[in-house]
Amino acid sequence: MADSFKTGNPIWVYYTDIDTGANLRVPQLLRGFVGTPFNIVELKFPNYRFIKADGQLNGSFDMQPHSVHLYYRRNSWGEVQNVAMYLKLSTPTQLFDDVDGMPVDTPLPGGIFVKTFQRIATQKGEFWYEVNADRWLKYDSNTMKDFKELPSDDSLAPKPGTQLAILPLNHLKAVVDYVQGKKLDVYDQPYGQSIGKVIDGERLDIIGKLNDNNGVVWYQAKDLGFINGSYVNLIQ
Structure with a gap:
């Protein structure tokens, strides 16, 4: 032929x-x-x-x-950056489902630190930070302060990994649900130091779970560390 x-x-x-x-x-x-x-x-x-x-x-x-x-x-987005930093909120702060989106959830309380994963500079000159999957806050210099790392001062820095109890889990099977082809940080403790990465679709052996004061779920993966629960799907 x-x-x-x-x-x-x-x-x-x-x-x-x-x-x-x-x-x-x-x-x-x-x-x-x-x-x-x-x-x-x-x-x-x-x-x-x-x-x-x-x-x-x-x-x-x-x-x-x-x-x-x-x-x-x-069209409304200008500069887009992946970041790994913290914001300290001095007053209750509303979360949104998207940049310039709809308000969702109960406002985060003042006096806490939240970790951010992405920053969007809009064409209007606003900065929006992603603090969880589909959860964004609008930056306000009057009510927020940014930190590259958590302060070492015990009066400022939260210690979610030590203050909150980890619920043991019996080797639950799970899979990383992130962005296709991209990698996600794994931490030594919630909001701690990055100690490695997992890729979208990677299988996990879950041995612990922690719900922090910000309403964020963290899973502890055997031999890996802690992963933001928004990017973990448990396998039934």
């Missing part, structure tokens, strides 16, 4: 939020005969702007595996 009548390997096309990993539409599967040209176009999505593409946008179908990722960012 001539190559022109052979079906080439299909091409997967992904349209993805570069910051959250969410698909902006169902991944598309392109098919064609070997040698047939293909052309992948940059689509428009409401409230998003195109950032970059990884993969070949134009070419011909062949027998090699291909995938193409087109990445977008929300």
Whole structure:
């Protein structure tokens, strides 16, 4: 059979939020005969702007595996940074389900430290910090102070790993549910020092659980350390 009548390997096309990993539409599967040209176009999505593409946008179908990722960012988001720092809240602080989102949960009490994982600078000049999965707070210099590390002063620094009891668990099976292809920090204690990383999809052997004063669940993985429970799925 001539190559022109052979079906080439299909091409997967992904349209993805570069910051959250969410698909902006169902991944598309392109098919064609070997040698047939293909052309992948940059689509428009409401409230998003195109950032970059990884993969070949134009070419011909062949027998090699291909995938193409087109990445977008929300129009209202400017600078996006992964951070590992702490905010001390001096007054009760409202959490939101997203940047400029809806209020959720009971406000966090004043006088506590929260660890942040991501910082968003919006086009309006605001700073938003992710303090848990789908939980954000808006930075206010009048009511918050940032720290690169927890202060060593006992009067300031919380010690959730020592003040709260760890509930022993009998080797529960779990899996890391983070962002595809990305790694997540593991800590020596909740809000402690990073001592390693686990990758999305990695299997875990859970031997302990801790609920801290901020309402955050932490799981203790055997031979690894503590992982934020928002990124752990227990296997029934």
